[in-house]
Amino acid sequence: MDATPRRNPSSPCIGVCRLDARSGLCLGCRRTLKEIAAWPGLEPAERAAIIARLKGRKAADRALGG
Numbered sequence: 001m002d003a004t005p006r007r008n009p010s011s012p013c014i015g016v017c018r019l020d021a022r023s024g025l026c027l028g029c030r031r032t033l034k035e036i037a038a039w040p041g042l043e044p045a046e047r048a049a050i051i052a053r054l055k056g057r058k059a060a061d062r063a064l065g066g
Contacts, residue, residue, distance in 0.1 A: 009047040030057040
């Protein structure tokens, strides 16, 4: 069975576009500036991998009370 995503995941941007100086992550979507800049040219599997990492970042934020 092929696990490669078949559709192109949409951007996780929520319109809160500010980078946290400490972590280097966007305060809205939790992506790095490099991930944000690369997004338009990424393959669906690459986008899916970033989205999977975002879930972990958001969970870590919640664990730290953020």
